Amino acid sequence: MERYIECINPATGQVWDTLKIPSAVEIEIMAAKAREAFQDWSVTPLAFRKQIVARFGELVQENLEHLAQLLTKETGKPITQSRREIRQADRRIRFFLDIADRYLAPEVAYEDEKVREEIAYEPLGLIVNISAWNYPYNIGYNVFIPALLAGNVVLYKPSEYTPHTGLEFQDLFRSAGLPPHVFTTIIGNGQTGAYLTERIPADGYFFTGSHATGMKILEQCRKRTVPIQLELGGKDPAYVANDVKDLRKVAAALADGAFYNNGQSCCAVERIYVHTEVYTDFLKHFVQEVKGFILGDPRNESTYIGPLTRAAQLDILERQVADALSKGARLLLGGKRIPREGNWFEPTVLADCSHQMEVMKEESFGPIIGIMGVKDDEEAINLMNDTPYGLTAAVYSSNPDRARRIMEKLNTGTVYFNMCDRVSPYVPWSGRGHSGLGLTLSYHGLRAFTRTKSYQLLKSN
Numbered sequence: 001m002e003r004y005i006e007c008i009n010p011a012t013g014q015v016w017d018t019l020k021i022p023s024a025v026e027i028e029i030m031a032a033k034a035r036e037a038f039q040d041w042s043v044t045p046l047a048f049r050k051q052i053v054a055r056f057g058e059l060v061q062e063n064l065e066h067l068a069q070l071l072t073k074e075t076g077k078p079i080t081q082s083r084r085e086i087r088q089a090d091r092r093i094r095f096f097l098d099i100a101d102r103y104l105a106p107e108v109a110y111e112d113e114k115v116r117e118e119i120a121y122e123p124l125g126l127i128v129n130i131s132a133w134n135y136p137y138n139i140g141y142n143v144f145i146p147a148l149l150a151g152n153v154v155l156y157k158p159s160e161y162t163p164h165t166g167l168e169f170q171d172l173f174r175s176a177g178l179p180p181h182v183f184t185t186i187i188g189n190g191q192t193g194a195y196l197t198e199r200i201p202a203d204g205y206f207f208t209g210s211h212a213t214g215m216k217i218l219e220q221c222r223k224r225t226v227p228i229q230l231e232l233g234g235k236d237p238a239y240v241a242n243d244v245k246d247l248r249k250v251a252a253a254l255a256d257g258a259f260y261n262n263g264q265s266c267c268a269v270e271r272i273y274v275h276t277e278v279y280t281d282f283l284k285h286f287v288q289e290v291k292g293f294i295l296g297d298p299r300n301e302s303t304y305i306g307p308l309t310r311a312a313q314l315d316i317l318e319r320q321v322a323d324a325l326s327k328g329a330r331l332l333l334g335g336k337r338i339p340r341e342g343n344w345f346e347p348t349v350l351a352d353c354s355h356q357m358e359v360m361k362e363e364s365f366g367p368i369i370g371i372m373g374v375k376d377d378e379e380a381i382n383l384m385n386d387t388p389y390g391l392t393a394a395v396y397s398s399n400p401d402r403a404r405r406i407m408e409k410l411n412t413g414t415v416y417f418n419m420c421d422r423v424s425p426y427v428p429w430s431g432r433g434h435s436g437l438g439l440t441l442s443y444h445g446l447r448a449f450t451r452t453k454s455y456q457l458l459k460s461n
């Protein structure tokens with residue numbers, strides 16, 4: 001196993017820190033201590049667990065500026081977007097705190113004069129949580145906040161691109177009064193993740209990352225009869241119908257949905273289908289909008305597009321552009337790397353795309369969008385569903401009934417009407433097909449960290 005991670009600032013390409021990866025023996029010790037900590041934590045009153053999670057949330061907000069700067073340094077996310085992520089993630093904490101009493105309490109499922117039947121929700125135990133770098137607060141909170149509230153202990157492996165953010169989580173939980181070893185950050189890379197899933201017998205494995213890694217994790221966890229949950233990638237479509245009222249506004253919303261966080265969102269809009277009657281006008285507004293995005297140093301307040309977090313993505317984007325152009329796409333904007341230190345790519349708009357092109361089929365995860373015209377709703381539905389992914393899909397129309405008929409036919413875990421690229425704590429976040437297995441958020445996402453015990457009680461002999 002490699003012994004160190006190099007932390008590289010994606011905006012400059014400079015190595016700014018080196019962190020030690022724990023050895024296999026050290027990981028085994030961390031897991032053993034976490035298991036021991038479970039004995040007390042699992043029976044700690046929920047009120048106390050809630051108090052600690054609430055304090056953690058407060059401490060994150062109190063340290064917002066420092067944490068946002070750190071996130072920007074690790075990922076290249078524009079500073080205003082880093083602050084926004086941290087601020088908005090707090091909503092998830094508050095949501096889980098609000099619902100915990102209700103959904104973790106035992107329920108009476110049946111009762112008559114002879115018997116009483118109850119459902120109790122017990123914690124799973126030791127959770128291995130392997131996370132991604134693109135929204136470490138949001139996707140981290142989706143897992144470890146409900147897991148801890150439900151009485152589990154967590155081994156949290158942040159991405160190798162956001163290890164300092166992961167260490168901050170551990171420190172802030174300590175400061176919030178969380179007992180030792182209930183939440184442990186394990187610094188590491190893919191090999192560390194593989195070790196955690198292959199060698200550490202946990203009671204649940206919760207992963208967020210790419211489909212390719214998700215498939216390896218399924219393999220690595222095989223023969224384990226515990227919950228394995230995968231939040232994976234997407235190739236999320238949007239459809240613009242011919243009856244939209246304000247095409248400019250729709251184009252602006254979709255440009256933001258495609259380019260926010262440099263397109264590095266699991267639910268970023270990755271392909272757009274536009275009714276042919278409004279296609280040309282849509283392209284005009286869309287390009288105008290993207291041209292207005294300010295690209296530059298992610299520490300600047302006005303920057304909207306920074307560098308990509310991972311250098312390797314540049315090759316994928318370059319390949320997708322070349323493939324699309326060779327098959328007849330029209331390049332309306334961008335199309336190439338920006339020649340400066342760090343991982344920079346021009347915001348890229350491709351029109352007249354087709355499903356023969358990689359840009360319409362494979363996750364781009366960068367500042368690039370493929371657009372094509374469609375003759376009617378039926379064609380839009382067929383093309384939107386022509387993907388192995390199934391995370392989200394958006395429909396823009398002025399007619400809610402028409403939009404609902406379309407949304408009912410879309411094979412995704414989330415559908416949006418006149419909005420896109422959005423996550424709410426109140427409803428489940430789940431992917432179909434290559435986008436994942438299981439769910440987070442909503443009350444289902446709290447109970448995902450529990451197992452039921454059925455009590456069948458005879459009232460009298």
Ligand code: NAD
Binds near residue numbers: 197
């Ligand atoms: P990734 O799959 O490269 O890495 C994710 C995590 O897995 C990292 O911590 C990495 O160290 C670890 N890992 C790598 N190889 C492993 C292995 N063999 N065994 C165990 N762990 C291993 O993904 P990424 O680049 O960090 O994140 C981007 C991907 O995540 C995109 O595909 C994006 O769509 C997806 N994502 C999905 C959601 C969602 O909610 N569905 C949210 C955010 C990101």
